[in-house]
Amino acid sequence: MSEITENNVSTGWSPRIIAFFCNWCTYTAADLAGVSRMKYASNVRIIRVMCSGRIDPQFVLEAFAKGADGVLVGGCHPNDCHYVEGNYKMLRRYRLLQRMLSDMGIEPERFRLEWISAAEGDKVKHVVNDMVEKLTKLGPLALDQKQKDWDKEVQSLEDDVHAQQQEGAVAHA
Amino acid sequence: MLPQKHEPIRIGFYVCHCGVNIASMIDVEAVARYAAKLPNVAISRNYKYMCSDPGQELIQQDIADHRLNRIVVAACSPLLHEHTFRKATAAAGLNPYYFQMVNIREHNSWVHTNREEATRKAMAQVRAAIYRVPLHKPLEVKKVPINPNVLIVGGGIAGIHAALLLANAGKQVYLVEREPTVGGHMAKFDKTFPTLDCAMCVLSPKMAAVGNHPNITLWTYSEVAKVDGYVGNYKVTVRRKPRYIIEDLCTGCQECVDNCIYKEPKFPDTFNLGLSKRKPVYLPFPQAVPPVVIIDPETCIELKTGKCKKTCVEACGDRKAIDLKQKEELREIEVGTIIIATGFKTFDPRRTPYYGYGVYPNVLTSLEVERFLNASGPTGGELVLNNGQKPKRVAIVHCVGSRDENTNKWCSRVCCLYSLKLAHLIKERTEAEVYNFYIDIRAPGKSMEEFYTRVCEEGVQMIRGKVADVYPDTSNGSNGRLIVQAEDTLMSRILKVPVDMVVLSVGLEPHADTEQVRRMFNMSCSAEGWFLERHPKLAPVSTFTDGIFLAGCCQGPKDIPDSVAQAGAAAAEAFSLMDKGHIEQEPNTAYVLEEECSGCKSCIPLCPYTAISFLEDKKKAYINEALCKGCGTCVGSCPSGSIVQNLFEDEEVFREIEGLLEPVA
Numbered sequence: 113m114s115e116i117t118e119n120n121v122s123t124g125w126s127p128r129i130i131a132f133f134c135n136w137c138t139y140t141a142a143d144l145a146g147v148s149r150m151k152y153a154s155n156v157r158i159i160r161v162m163c164s165g166r167i168d169p170q171f172v173l174e175a176f177a178k179g180a181d182g183v184l185v186g187g188c189h190p191n192d193c194h195y196v197e198g199n200y201k202m203l204r205r206y207r208l209l210q211r212m213l214s215d216m217g218i219e220p221e222r223f224r225l226e227w228i229s230a231a232e233g234d235k236v237k238h239v240v241n242d243m244v245e246k247l248t249k250l251g252p253l254a255l256d257q258k259q260k261d262w263d264k265e266v267q268s269l270e271d272d273v274h275a276q277q278q279e280g281a282v283a284h285a
Numbered sequence: 286m287l288p289q290k291h292e293p294i295r296i297g298f299y300v301c302h303c304g305v306n307i308a309s310m311i312d313v314e315a316v317a318r319y320a321a322k323l324p325n326v327a328i329s330r331n332y333k334y335m336c337s338d339p340g341q342e343l344i345q346q347d348i349a350d351h352r353l354n355r356i357v358v359a360a361c362s363p364l365l366h367e368h369t370f371r372k373a374t375a376a377a378g379l380n381p382y383y384f385q386m387v388n389i390r391e392h393n394s395w396v397h398t399n400r401e402e403a404t405r406k407a408m409a410q411v412r413a414a415i416y417r418v419p420l421h422k423p424l425e426v427k428k429v430p431i432n433p434n435v436l437i438v439g440g441g442i443a444g445i446h447a448a449l450l451l452a453n454a455g456k457q458v459y460l461v462e463r464e465p466t467v468g469g470h471m472a473k474f475d476k477t478f479p480t481l482d483c484a485m486c487v488l489s490p491k492m493a494a495v496g497n498h499p500n501i502t503l504w505t506y507s508e509v510a511k512v513d514g515y516v517g518n519y520k521v522t523v524r525r526k527p528r529y530i531i532e533d534l535c536t537g538c539q540e541c542v543d544n545c546i547y548k549e550p551k552f553p554d555t556f557n558l559g560l561s562k563r564k565p566v567y568l569p570f571p572q573a574v575p576p577v578v579i580i581d582p583e584t585c586i587e588l589k590t591g592k593c594k595k596t597c598v599e600a601c602g603d604r605k606a607i608d609l610k611q612k613e614e615l616r617e618i619e620v621g622t623i624i625i626a627t628g629f630k631t632f633d634p635r636r637t638p639y640y641g642y643g644v645y646p647n648v649l650t651s652l653e654v655e656r657f658l659n660a661s662g663p664t665g666g667e668l669v670l671n672n673g674q675k676p677k678r679v680a681i682v683h684c685v686g687s688r689d690e691n692t693n694k695w696c697s698r699v700c701c702l703y704s705l706k707l708a709h710l711i712k713e714r715t716e717a718e719v720y721n722f723y724i725d726i727r728a729p730g731k732s733m734e735e736f737y738t739r740v741c742e743e744g745v746q747m748i749r750g751k752v753a754d755v756y757p758d759t760s761n762g763s764n765g766r767l768i769v770q771a772e773d774t775l776m777s778r779i780l781k782v783p784v785d786m787v788v789l790s791v792g793l794e795p796h797a798d799t800e801q802v803r804r805m806f807n808m809s810c811s812a813e814g815w816f817l818e819r820h821p822k823l824a825p826v827s828t829f830t831d832g833i834f835l836a837g838c839c840q841g842p843k844d845i846p847d848s849v850a851q852a853g854a855a856a857a858e859a860f861s862l863m864d865k866g867h868i869e870q871e872p873n874t875a876y877v878l879e880e881e882c883s884g885c886k887s888c889i890p891l892c893p894y895t896a897i898s899f900l901e902d903k904k905k906a907y908i909n910e911a912l913c914k915g916c917g918t919c920v921g922s923c924p925s926g927s928i929v930q931n932l933f934e935d936e937e938v939f940r941e942i943e944g945l946l947e948p949v950a
Contacts, residue, residue: 130942135364136829137809143362146391147821154397154406157413157945158388160363161933162873165891166917174939178946191804194830195916196893205921230809230829231817237396 127181127247129156129240132171134164136194137230138186144233152237153244156184164188164225165198169209172223176213181253182222182243186236189227199227217258221246294419295327297353298411299344301335301360303390310394312404316359319408323415327351335360341373348377355418359387359411365820380423382872382932385414413944420937424872427910431517432621433863436461438509438802441469442845443837444626445491446852447859452500454860459618460495461523462505466573467492469628473556475658475666477845478706479736485661489572496574505575510615512805515914516832517621517868527611529580529588534606537576541566541607544600546593552584554663557656561663566597571661580609622832622859625816626852627802629838632686632693632791640682640789641755645767646671648755648787651681651700651707658710668715668786672765675715676785680769681708682752683723687792695813697792698842701727704790705737708745711788720746720782722771730844748782749775758783793842806833815841826855831868834858873915873932877906881927888919888928 133139139160145152161167164187172183185206187199206225213223224243228235298320302308313331321329328351332340335358347353356379358370363386371381389407397403435451437444440462448460460467471477472492474484495501504525511522542564550562556569565585568578580588580597587593587609601607631652634642641648647670649657656662657669670676681704687697701723708719726747728737741747750771758766760783769782795814796802803810808828809817816839819827826834834855837848862868884904889897896912897919899905908919908928917930926935 128946130945140364140829143364143388143391146362146395149395151398152396154393154399154402157406157409158392159413159938159941159945161917161938162930163916163918166921166930166933168921168935168938170935171938171942175942175946178942180942180946192807192809194807195914195918198893198916198918201891201918201922231811 125252127155127244127250127252128179129182129184129243129247130175130180131156131158131184131186131240132161132164132167133158133186134166134188134194134199135160135162137188137192138164138226138228138236140230141186141228141232142236144230145236146233148233150233150237152240155244156240163193163195163198164202165193165195167202167205169205172209176218176222176253176255179253179255181250182224182247184239184243185223185225186228186239187225189229192229218253219250221250222253292354294325294355295351295353296325296355296357296415296418297344297347297351298323298326298329298415299335299340299356299358299360300329300331300389300407300411301340301358302331302333303360303394304333307360307390307394310397310400310403311389311407312400315404316389316407316411320357320411320415323412325355325419326415327353336366336369341369341376344370344373345377348374348379354379354383355421356384357387357411357414357418358384359389359407359414361390362388362392381426382424383418383421385418385421387411387414409945409947412947413941416940416944417937420934420940422931424931427870427872427874428867429517429870429911431863431866431868432519432619433457434459434618434620435622435624435859435863436509436519436521436618436620437624437626439469439626439628439837439839440464440467440495440503440505441626441628441837441848442471442488442491443628443848443852443855444469444624445488445495446849447624447626447836447856448495448501449491449498450853450856451860452498456500456860456863458498458501459521459523459620460501460503461507461509462503463508464569465506465528465577465579466569466575467495467503467505468570468572468574470652471845472570472572473558473652473659474655475660475662476706476710478702479732481706481709485572485659492572492574496576503575504616506579509805512623512807514619516830516862519620519623519832521618521620521623523616523618525614525616527582527613528577529582529585529607529609529611530578531606531608531611532575532577534604535577536604536606537568537578539568539578540600541578541597542568544596546586546596552581557663558650558653560653560656580607621863622834623806624834624836624852624855624859625802625806625808625828625839626836626855627796627839629793629842630796632697632794634685634789634791636692637685637689639754640685640752640787641767642789645755645757645787647676647765647767647785648789651703651788651790654707654711654788658707658714666714668711670765670785676711676717677715678718678720678782678784679711679715679786679788680720680722680752680767680782680784681788681790682755682769683721683790684751685789685791686794688724693792693794693813695792695842696727698727699844700790700792702733702736702844704788705740705745707788707790709740709743712743712745717785718746720748720769720784722748722750722752722769724749724751730846748773748780750780755787793838795839799839806830808833811841815839826851826858832859832862871915871932873917873930874910874913875908875915875917875920875928875930876910877908878927878929879903879905881925882906883925883927885924888923891918891922893918
């Protein structure tokens with residue numbers, strides 16, 4: 113696999129990914145990838161939490177709002193959670209949040225949940241590289257542009273309503 | 286120094302070179318210069334080895350000289366050295382939780398290849414910590430009392446050794462073994478390499494000691510059914526399968542065996558791998574511990590049909606040790622630590638059909654040959670062909686189910702040497718010509734190479750080549766001989782060696798139920814299925830679950846000396862944890878902000894430890910700190926944001942996100 117690097121040579125842009133990894137499985141897997149000197153794209157920045165169940169939907173939204181192009185969540189495999197079932201709680205939130213994000217026009221590829229055990233250093237590598245590749249194709253999230261578009265949409269809706277009210281007012285008169 | 290309110294934040298930042306491990310991929314000086322300009326940073330340094338004594342002293346001196354009240358170190362994984370730096374911080378009088386670690390080695394310099402990008406990423410990581418650390422609160426380590434009892438799962442040589450060490454030190458040990466006797470694989474061996482001392486001679490005194498020790502509760506024919514709790518306070522349910530014998534009453538006289546309704550042994554003897562026969566009531570082997578018989582419900586007429594004359598009960602007489610109505614029992618025990626020593630199983634050579642195991646009667650596994658060579662084995666120590674004659678030519682095939690892309694990729698470590706041992710023993714007992722077919726001879730360790738040389742000098746033929754095929758020799762009618770075909774890679778020629786017997790040196794692999802055991806104890810497995818140690822070098826017998834340790838082959842193939850050494854290490858780890866009397870826990874528990882809690886109760890069913898209750902009088906949720914394990918699931922779910930997790934507060938994570946994503950100025 114060709115080396116994926118942070119800078120896309122042609123555009124100067126490359127995705128930024130915030131990863132939330134649970135302390136017991138995925139964070140440890142990322143440590144293992146390091147100890148095994150596996151190489152992966154440097155676009156990912158990891159935040160350690162004790163359990164994927166700790167990940168508040170607001171963390172994900174905040175990451176997108178602050179400029180992340182993708183958010184990756186890593187937890188223990190089903191049935192392997194150090195805290196019994198925190199990963200299932202995250203799975204539920206993930207499903208709900210994914211629907212909410214798509215309503216907001218954020219592509220599903222930008223938010224990813226992966227089960228990576230402490231022994232799967234190579235999976236960290238593959239998931240990160242794969243995500244970087246997909247997001248590079250997808251381009252920047254450009255949330256501020258999206259916000260402007262939403263504002264425009266809301267404005268035109270408001271204008272419509274306003275115009276209708278005006279018409280109504282004329283008709284009544 | 287007591288933390289004071291409104292005291293200005295003064296961060297000390299340190300970036301470690303880790304020799305060249307970090308410095309070769311990250312411009313540490315640039316990172317230090319960058320950090321110096323970030324808000325609240327009072328001092329920013331780079332140093333060759335932060336974890337060394339001078340590195341730690343540097344932090345302590347700076348805390349005193351520069352009135353630092355927050356410390357950030359960018360170095361390796363917090364799972365490795367967070368503890369070190371917290372201790373250093375505390376030694377200087379600062380609360381240890383005013384420290385934050387940045388992982389720029391495992392998560393950066395070791396996994397990236399572009400120095401410029403790695404440096405930029407390091408700066409972002411550092412910024413996240415520097416943004417986060419001002420929000421840190423002084424916290425107290427949680428101290429929890431530890432139960433001084435220990436559970437050892439598996440009664441092979443590793444489990445036995447660990448049990449004796451801990452019991453001798455005065456700890457109460459529960460030793461649980463699945464089979465009806467302790468001893469494990471070692472009890473099946475004849476001699477051990479490289480010293481050729483008799484396996485049972487060195488093992489049986491230890492087995493007997495385990496059976497007699499006042500501090501050891503030995504439960505054979507039992508399995509762990511359930512594990513609850515956490516380090517220091519595990520609650521374990523053990524299933525004691527019925528052996529239809531009251532252990533305390535049985536004297537091991539075996540009169541019941543003599544008087545069984547079956548006059549002759551009729552059923553495959555599992556201890557002898559089915560090479561001999563036994564009755565439905567039997568003693569697994571003469572030195573079994575406990576020296577108590579067992580009745581097999583699959584073959585006992587009474588247990589199957591209820592229509593036996595029960596001559597065994599009659600023979601037992603007044604001892605009344607036979608209880609044919611015995612039921613499975615569940616026993617609950619409380620222990621502080623657990624040692625897993627569940628061992629291995631041997632590779633089933635039916636998976637390599639080209640070697641003809643199960644097709645040709647004179648193709649045997651190495652373990653079967655061990656039983657033949659053993660004086661208490663099926664033939665009283667004679668190695669014979671299925672026609673009862675001694676073999677004249679024997680081939681030993683190395684690496685069956687090891688170092689093979691199609692079966693198991695790993696080297697099973699013991700096969701080379703036990704193959705050499707078997708070659709020596711076969712030659713000694715039968716005077717047969719012995720051919721060893723090997724890929725490489727791996728004989729590391731004390732006296733191993735010398736043993737290899739000795740066996741070669743005894744005239745054992747060593748052929749470097751992997752065996753491709755075993756088939757019947759039809760050249761001279763059906764003489765029962767087999768042809769072993771291999772390429773001698775040193776001579777570059779195909780060999781077809783006619784032999785009477787083929788011994789397959791089978792490799793070691795994890796038990797079939799490894800996955801269930803792993804789940805029950807909340808451990809991890811390597812890709813191969815061996816239980817995973819916490820750190821391959823520095824925590825080789827610890828697991829990722831505190832208070833659970835590994836010994837012997839369940840962690841990976843190893844020989845007897847290594848298993849015993851590891852069992853000693855596991856016992857020492859367990860002992861050091863228990864003897865302290867208490868354990869220190871991360872204060873990462875959650876608490877409810879009462880004034881903000883709306884009393885919606887949505888957190889209560891989420892807690893797997895039932896640590897959250899509802900205060901009916903106040904209509905608020907309440908978290909019992911002693912029960913909280915600090916996962917933070919309730920925190921992530923609280924709709925009003927009124928649960929806070931220490932060390933992982935919402936605001937701290939938000940600041941981290943901000944720091945990671947802010948463009949480098």
